[in-house]
Amino acid sequence: MGWETGVAKLRITYKKSAIGYAHDQKATLRILGLRRLGQSVVHEDTDSIRGMVHKVRHLVTVEEIPD
16 A cells, blocks of 8 residues: 555636737646636646646636645
């Protein structure tokens, strides 16, 4: 049996259109799995995910889901 790390999760919701924003920001949304406005995805709370969310923070909302 492995140890449970208790990593928190983040719910990321696509709230604002990326039209008119840089290509790399659109690509970041796609990498996060966001395709349509209003869509939400859940990811583990890691440094790389936090960095991607920071890059598109003006287009998404984020809430922590306790483990």
